[in-house]
Amino acid sequence: MRRFVTIPLMAIAALALQLNAEATEAEVVAVVSADNPIDSISRIELTNIFLGKSGSFPGGAPAQPVDLREGAQSRVMFYSEFAGKSPAQLKAYWSKMIFTGRGQPPKAVDDGNAVKQWLAQNPNAIGYLDNSLVDDRVKIVSVE
Amino acid sequence: MTRRLYARLVLSLLTGVCSGGVVAATEGDTPSLRINGFGTLGVAHSSEDEADYVVDPFQPDGPGYSRSWSADVDSLAGLQVSADFTPKLSGVVQLLAKQRYDNSHDVSAEWANLKYQFTPDFSVRVGRIVQATFLYADTRNVAFTYPWVRPPTELYSLVPVTHNDGVDAQYRMQFGGIVQKLSVAYGSVEQGLPDRLGGSETKAEDIFSATSTTEYGATTLRISYLRPHLTIGAVNPLFDGFRQFGPEGDAIANRYDPDGGHAEVVSIGASYDPGQWFITGEWGSIDYNSVFGKNDAWYLSSGYRFGALTPYVTYARMNHHGATSDPGLTLSSLPPSQAGAGAGLNAALNDILGNGPEQRTITLGLRWDFMPNVAFKAQYEFIDRDDGSPGTFGNLQPDFEPGGDVDLFSASINFVF
Numbered sequence: 001m002r003r004f005v006t007i008p009l010m011a012i013a014a015l016a017l018q019l020n021a022e023a024t025e026a027e028v029v030a031v032v033s034a035d036n037p038i039d040s041i042s043r044i045e046l047t048n049i050f051l052g053k054s055g056s057f058p059g060g061a062p063a064q065p066v067d068l069r070e071g072a073q074s075r076v077m078f079y080s081e082f083a084g085k086s087p088a089q090l091k092a093y094w095s096k097m098i099f100t101g102r103g104q105p106p107k108a109v110d111d112g113n114a115v116k117q118w119l120a121q122n123p124n125a126i127g128y129l130d131n132s133l134v135d136d137r138v139k140i141v142s143v144e
Numbered sequence: 145m146t147r148r149l150y151a152r153l154v155l156s157l158l159t160g161v162c163s164g165g166v167v168a169a170t171e172g173d174t175p176s177l178r179i180n181g182f183g184t185l186g187v188a189h190s191s192e193d194e195a196d197y198v199v200d201p202f203q204p205d206g207p208g209y210s211r212s213w214s215a216d217v218d219s220l221a222g223l224q225v226s227a228d229f230t231p232k233l234s235g236v237v238q239l240l241a242k243q244r245y246d247n248s249h250d251v252s253a254e255w256a257n258l259k260y261q262f263t264p265d266f267s268v269r270v271g272r273i274v275q276a277t278f279l280y281a282d283t284r285n286v287a288f289t290y291p292w293v294r295p296p297t298e299l300y301s302l303v304p305v306t307h308n309d310g311v312d313a314q315y316r317m318q319f320g321g322i323v324q325k326l327s328v329a330y331g332s333v334e335q336g337l338p339d340r341l342g343g344s345e346t347k348a349e350d351i352f353s354a355t356s357t358t359e360y361g362a363t364t365l366r367i368s369y370l371r372p373h374l375t376i377g378a379v380n381p382l383f384d385g386f387r388q389f390g391p392e393g394d395a396i397a398n399r400y401d402p403d404g405g406h407a408e409v410v411s412i413g414a415s416y417d418p419g420q421w422f423i424t425g426e427w428g429s430i431d432y433n434s435v436f437g438k439n440d441a442w443y444l445s446s447g448y449r450f451g452a453l454t455p456y457v458t459y460a461r462m463n464h465h466g467a468t469s470d471p472g473l474t475l476s477s478l479p480p481s482q483a484g485a486g487a488g489l490n491a492a493l494n495d496i497l498g499n500g501p502e503q504r505t506i507t508l509g510l511r512w513d514f515m516p517n518v519a520f521k522a523q524y525e526f527i528d529r530d531d532g533s534p535g536t537f538g539n540l541q542p543d544f545e546p547g548g549d550v551d552l553f554s555a556s557i558n559f560v561f
Contacts, residue, residue, distance in 0.1 A: 099222075099283045
């Protein structure tokens with residue numbers, strides 16, 4: 001009798017561990033060009049830039065967000081972690097901005113490598129990518 | 145002559161589009177011309193048989209008396225074309241097809257304006273512009289952008305117009321993570337009324353409005369003020385009638401005629417949406433300074449997101465203030481030949497005064513985001529009209545009984561592209 005309970009419990013625990021491992025393994029970080037003087041940003045300031053509410057970094061320098069294309073896993077993680085928005089909510093948010101005539105979503109590129117290329121050419125840009133892709137062309141911005 | 149003008153217009157538009165394209169190439173291929181669309185396919189059913197459920201005075205009919213199920217309350221289709229002519233100058237045209245006051249479904253220009261972005265934080269628009277009084281007014285026609293089938297009727301019927309022709313200026317400020325937007329607008333708008341309200345024209349002119357929107361993370365706060373001069377053609381014959389009855393009639397007409405002054409709207413709304421759930425509430429009031437008295441309304445709505453499913457609940461209340469009756473003309477002092485006409489005017493006046501909208505609604509609904517850009521919604525509303533009031537219902541039939549409650553069922557599919 002007890003075994004019938006234990007096995008599903010163990011299965012659930014294993015699944016939870018696995019999910020947890022996946023969650024910590026892939027981490028999305030906010031990045032800017034290596035030449036950009038900015039080191040840290042608050043979570044709200046970061047999402048303001050990506051949601052088109054703000055056009056500048058703290059301190060006043062112009063900020064140009066660059067997105068990953070819709071459906072990219074890092075994009076889903078980035079918006080869920082920093083803005084608390086699911087893909088559907090993000091779609092609804094941008095519909096709202098587009099249909100008020102007040103804004104357009106950031107430029108979107110295909111993958112993390114394209115983000116790095118973009119940042120290398122645009123010193124004002126800010127993007128995000130999987131931390132395994134970080135190299136010396138980009139700098140991680142710590143989000144407080 | 146006309147052809148040459150047309151050719152020049154097309155040429156300058158093309159030049160604009162091309163130069164926009166060139167600029168876009170240096171800035172990172174931002175498209176210079178964008179086409180977006182939205183639409184809703186919805187049906188609604190009301191248990192009230194002797195009146196129609198209407199969300200604003202411009203709706204000619206609705207579910208209830210006119211038909212059992214109506215697709216016209218919520219269904220609509222819109223197309224928006226935006227163009228960047230230069231990095232600072234852009235234009236937008238939004239075309240909308242929905243049931244109009246005359247029961248046609250003709251396409252009309254909901255917006256058509258030019259925007260000049262003087263700085264990243266300061267812009268001015270000229271042309272046909274959205275009337276953004278309430279929190280969800282900017283995208284009132286784009287149901288995909290809010291949780292419900294439609295914004296709560298009690299509050300949103302206070303300002304039924306969705307755009308005006310004029311100019312607005314918006315200024316944006318930032319303090320740390322707080323984004324503060326201020327906008328002021330001035331304009332006018334004309335709108336036909338359906339046959340059920342006499343079929344005449346209604347005008348809002350000399351409209352001044354000011355809106356403050358504050359955003360901090362998941363929190364949004366909006367405070368609005370709106371001051372239009374209203375001309376409601378349907379009541380003109382009534383007051384013209386009173387004015388033929390000497391000083392007493394003049395006094396009555398001056399007290400109740402909307403043409404005499406401005407209406408005033410104030411509203412405050414807030415929403416908190418951290419992602420997993422949301423809560424939003426708004427309060428607003430319109431003082432017509434006329435026979436229509438003063439209405440105020442508020443609602444509170446909350447929902448929780450279980451993956452693609454968002455069940456929500458809303459409570460809304462609408463109150464009417466002002467005289468509910470008036471003795472009108474003193475019939476005993478009138479010559480017998482005029483007493484009949486006088487009694488008719490008194491009855492018409494008291495009919496308006498006595499029909500102030502007062503009701504509350506409890507809404508239970510579900511939004512299902514079954515595709516990234518398509519949502520399905522179903523909602524049930526329990527509408528409880530105050531004793532003696534028709535509530536927000538229209539097209540009242542002779543057998544209509546004010547007060548009482550109504551069940552309203554709605555379902556809709558919303559999409560954007």
